[in-house]
Amino acid sequence: MGGTNHKNPFDFLANPERFMAFSRWAAPMFGAIAGVLAVVGLILTFTVPEDYQQGDTVRMMFIHVPAAVLAMFVYLCLGIASFLALVFRHALADAAAQACAPLGAAFTVLALATGSLWGKPMWGTWWVWDARLTSVLVLLLFYLGYLALRGAIDDEQKAARAAAILALVGVINLPIVKFSVDWWNSLHQGSSTLLARPENRLPAVYAWPMLVMQLSYLSAFGSLWLVRIRALVWRRKARSLALKAAEA
Amino acid sequence: MQFDFDAGKYAVYVWPAFVLTAVVFGWMIADSLLAARRWRAEAERRQAQAKDAGQSELGK
DSSP, X not given: OTTOSOSXXXXXXXXXXXXXXXXXXXXXXXXXXXXXXXXXXXXXHTTSOOBTTTBGGGGGHHHHHHHHHHHHHHHHHHHHHHHIIIIIOOTTHHHHHHHHHHHHHHHHHHHHHHHHHHHHHHHSOSOOOOHHHHHHHHHHHHHHHHHHHHHHOSSHHHHHHHHHHHHHHHTTXXXXXXXXXXXXXXXXXXXXXXXXXXXXXXXXHHHHHHHHHHHHHHHHHHHHHHHHHHHHHHHHHHHHHHHHHHHO | OOOOXXXXXXXXXXXXXXXHHHHHHHHHHHHHHXXXXXXXXXXXXXXXXXXXXXXXXHHO
């Protein structure tokens, strides 16, 4: 390919030096974008009119839905990174998987907690063993299992392999979370975002704050993910130098 | 454009949701930045030690 070193997009992941050069400016850039979008999103959140049914609780949707979408998206990233680490043994793929798990767990906790706070006044209960809620709880358990497994095995390579297999098993849960509201009778409403059927879509007045907050969450994740991968690259470098010093 | 911060009877649910979101984001940002700072400093310290050890080996 015409003198370029990039054979495929994943080569970029395989070179820590190139990644560190890229993430040095990309992480703060995504962080700044997330901050600006969060300010705009919060202004829109507190200026939209109350919903005729949900009243002021509609404002919680603008922090709940993006958290729920990120909970699934981050797990997809975890699954892809785990696959690349397990099969192709890319140098940075395992770090990418390890770095996104705590963030995904945090987004899932946020989705469950804010959903519960919305559910009490609207459904009359904090929690129901409904297909959507239960599958999101299972998603959280997969994140916690991944983190626990990595922490429980001393040999980093064995821990990475075991955790990657667990992460890949958990990918099966993603379509269950997404389509649970279609496959089973659910208290949880179906999709009402831009991709939903026109009759189910949010009105523009609510769609804008939702979109802006969604992009803010996504940028924040992008920034924090890069920062955490950088931390893991430095950690590996520090440990490798410590090992060399001990051998000398 | 008028801000509406009065959530009325739902304030007891709305505000904890926003506070919790702020706390979790605060944790994610602080934990990520502190980990990056800590391991960068550690890697640089180890590298400096390795460099010093290399120089003292050459000086022998």
